[in-house]
Amino acid sequence: MERETTETVxxxxxxxxxxxxxxxxxxxxxxxxxxQMSADRILExxxxxxxxxxxxxxxxxxxxxxxxxxxxxARLQVIPPLPEDLxxxxxxxxxxxxxxxxxxxxxxxxxxxxxxxxxxxxxESLPERPAMEARPAAVTPASAxxxxxxxxxRALSRERETSAPESAPMEPLTIxxxxxxxxxxxxxxxxxxxxxxxxxxxxxxxxxxxxLLLGSVAGLALSSVLDWPAWVWVVGTIxxxxxxxxxxxxxxxxxxxxxxxxxxxxxxxxDFRVTDAFRAVLQKxxxxxxxSLLFMLALFGTMLxxxxxxxxxxxxxxxxxxxxxxxxLVWLAWLPAILLIPVFIAVPxxxxxxxxxxxxxxxxxxxxxxxxLQRSWRLLSGRAGTQWYTSHVTRLxxxxxxxxxxxxxxxxxxxxxxxxxTYATPWQMTGKVATHVLSFCxxxxxxxxxxxxxxxxxxxxRNRKEGLDLMLLAGENVGxxxx
Amino acid sequence: MxxxxxxxxxxxxxxxxxxxxxxxxxxxxxxxxxxxxxxxGCVLSLIFVFSAxxxxxxxxxAIVDFAEGLWHSLGQWLVALLILCYAVVTIGYxxxxxxxxxxxxxxxxxxxxxxxxxxxxxxxxxxxxxxxLLRFVDILGDVYPLGLVxxxxxxxxxxLGDLAAGTLVVLEQEAEQPELSETLDPSxxxxxxxxxxxGHMTAAEYQVVRKFLSRxxxxxxxxxxxxxxxIVSRLSAAAGAQLPRASKPEAILEHVEILYRERTRIL
Numbered sequence: 041m042e043r044e045t046t047e048t049v050x051x052x053x054x055x056x057x058x059x060x061x062x063x064x065x066x067x068x069x070x071x072x073x074x075x076q077m078s079a080d081r082i083l084e085x086x087x088x089x090x091x092x093x094x095x096x097x098x099x100x101x102x103x104x105x106x107x108x109x110x111x112x113x114a115r116l117q118v119i120p121p122l123p124e125d126l127x128x129x130x131x132x133x134x135x136x137x138x139x140x141x142x143x144x145x146x147x148x149x150x151x152x153x154x155x156x157x158x159x160x161x162x163x164e165s166l167p168e169r170p171a172m173e174a175r176p177a178a179v180t181p182a183s184a185x186x187x188x189x190x191x192x193x194r195a196l197s198r199e200r201e202t203s204a205p206e207s208a209p210m211e212p213l214t215i216x217x218x219x220x221x222x223x224x225x226x227x228x229x230x231x232x233x234x235x236x237x238x239x240x241x242x243x244x245x246x247x248x249x250x251x252l253l254l255g256s257v258a259g260l261a262l263s264s265v266l267d268w269p270a271w272v273w274v275v276g277t278i279x280x281x282x283x284x285x286x287x288x289x290x291x292x293x294x295x296x297x298x299x300x301x302x303x304x305x306x307x308x309x310x311d312f313r314v315t316d317a318f319r320a321v322l323q324k325x326x327x328x329x330x331x332s333l334l335f336m337l338a339l340f341g342t343m344l345x346x347x348x349x350x351x352x353x354x355x356x357x358x359x360x361x362x363x364x365x366x367x368x369l370v371w372l373a374w375l376p377a378i379l380l381i382p383v384f385i386a387v388p389x390x391x392x393x394x395x396x397x398x399x400x401x402x403x404x405x406x407x408x409x410x411x412x413l414q415r416s417w418r419l420l421s422g423r424a425g426t427q428w429y430t431s432h433v434t435r436l437x438x439x440x441x442x443x444x445x446x447x448x449x450x451x452x453x454x455x456x457x458x459x460x461x462t463y464a465t466p467w468q469m470t471g472k473v474a475t476h477v478l479s480f481c482x483x484x485x486x487x488x489x490x491x492x493x494x495x496x497x498x499x500x501x502r503n504r505k506e507g508l509d510l511m512l513l514a515g516e517n518v519g520x521x522x523x
Numbered sequence: 524m525x526x527x528x529x530x531x532x533x534x535x536x537x538x539x540x541x542x543x544x545x546x547x548x549x550x551x552x553x554x555x556x557x558x559x560x561x562x563x564g565c566v567l568s569l570i571f572v573f574s575a576x577x578x579x580x581x582x583x584x585a586i587v588d589f590a591e592g593l594w595h596s597l598g599q600w601l602v603a604l605l606i607l608c609y610a611v612v613t614i615g616y617x618x619x620x621x622x623x624x625x626x627x628x629x630x631x632x633x634x635x636x637x638x639x640x641x642x643x644x645x646x647x648x649x650x651x652x653x654x655x656l657l658r659f660v661d662i663l664g665d666v667y668p669l670g671l672v673x674x675x676x677x678x679x680x681x682x683l684g685d686l687a688a689g690t691l692v693v694l695e696q697e698a699e700q701p702e703l704s705e706t707l708d709p710s711x712x713x714x715x716x717x718x719x720x721x722g723h724m725t726a727a728e729y730q731v732v733r734k735f736l737s738r739x740x741x742x743x744x745x746x747x748x749x750x751x752x753x754i755v756s757r758l759s760a761a762a763g764a765q766l767p768r769a770s771k772p773e774a775i776l777e778h779v780e781i782l783y784r785e786r787t788r789i790l
Contacts, residue, residue, distance in 0.1 A: 072729075442556065519756075
């Protein structure tokens, strides 16, 4: 067991202000030393004293802050009281802006006004404590608080834990960070995001069911499909083709587009409504469908071009080598052709990854058709670091691979029970329905998480390459507001 | 680059609260995949080395005969034995690494995470054994379905093994401090317009400047100029400072950053 070596930490509470001028001066000074609140909010907050500024100030910082704020007209309570003889021993210490003061939880929650503790806390007087090798993020003297405020503190800690996804600002993330945030957003907004996928799915299911019923009725009315008169076939085809096209556009592409929009709103720290998500992307639906077709055509073209060129090259090489090489070594002529196969698979795969952010470019930047594909290609150029594996294509490839693993897990989770049910019970029809329902549920889960992950990756790229987060921060925190 | 961690507060018997950053599900999943790749690599390397030795000493037939003999004598038990060996290697890998590396494995180390007990202490052998034996339940079919669901439901991202052993997986990485210039051009230091601009700056504005300076090398050239211009023009507008048009925005921001630090020193 090691002895505690942590420095004593102080709680600073503003308990009064000399006058309104002092309030303004204190607000201006605090706005320079905290990263958590604007001057306006500090000014507003100073109107409702007492205010616990921090519960983890070091001695030097506490002395500095006390001297500064008292000189500006504030009355402070410091717990434990600062030793008089040490008050001047602060040397070159700076009060650097930090998140230590005025945490977001304190700002947001009304339970922040914790009664100042009566006891003083000194780490030097503590008994033995367990060795901790992992570095703690912060140390707070819980013993310095009476039981009731301590409960409040725990409530605040819980709140910090649960509110993390909503309050997290945009900034470049690691691959692990993107995945973590995907799960955090999934946890916080799962039902709303799932509703975006489920509602059109249910409508499509209902329409299919109605169609099946109608078909059954028609089947009963007419003896055989082959007996249907020609006009039924013509009318059926004329009605069916546009219905299918519109159906696919509405039930496949609309949820995808709405998901991208909704997740983008979450990333930008805004709330969203399911209906608003659909409404926002309605006008972009046709370009989205057409750009998706263009994407598929481009991919098909790439596959065809690489396949053909590979085949022609391989065949040419093979024939040429078979003339040159002796008869016993002719098989060697085909070896390079076989070895080239992975290359010809890799090229379309590479193109697929490079174009895969076209949906985000279209929905979030209004770049349609070829422009969306180009934008995706440009975004995925370059690297996040100096090593080859930090290239953006590789990073997205890794994310897609991880998601393939997650997809297997989710399928296992949803399909497993359905398969067991089908084989373990005599109700085959029920088993089939259960399989379909669970498969749909699995697809919803995967759809939500993969869309979240790709939107996060898209914003990560924009933050890294274009400083989008810096621009947003500048707009929010620098200079005149609302521009 | 940062992750977005959640925190957990651990209260020691001395009533000291210590905050740890909890590792996210994604980071843990990546660490697991790295560990599986590492295991696979090691097993394949061993097989390759063993095969190479057998081939080199011309004992291939003897080995095949031995394997056939084993199959004839043990039958189905051989399969069971192989599954047991696989389990011992898989679980043993995690137990031993976590015990000897203070809660870390190669995969966890690559993602800067490690396992601790929920009271903040280092993992014991027993804790490690319990949490890893339950890995069998968590990784049903080797695809982690149950573990994923339990982690998703639990606020601290714990899987069944963690819940049983009373452990947590936490982040070890400290936030990186940006490298910033420490020198100030003397001709700039006394520029009254620059001083006025800095005089009006708030901490939030300083953070934006600092973030930009620490990340500017990663930005595309065009956007780098745009962001720098935007920040400088907004700062100037707020302070009413008239900065010379010829000055490079990035150079101004560098000076602003240093002067701001100087100013807080005076406070």
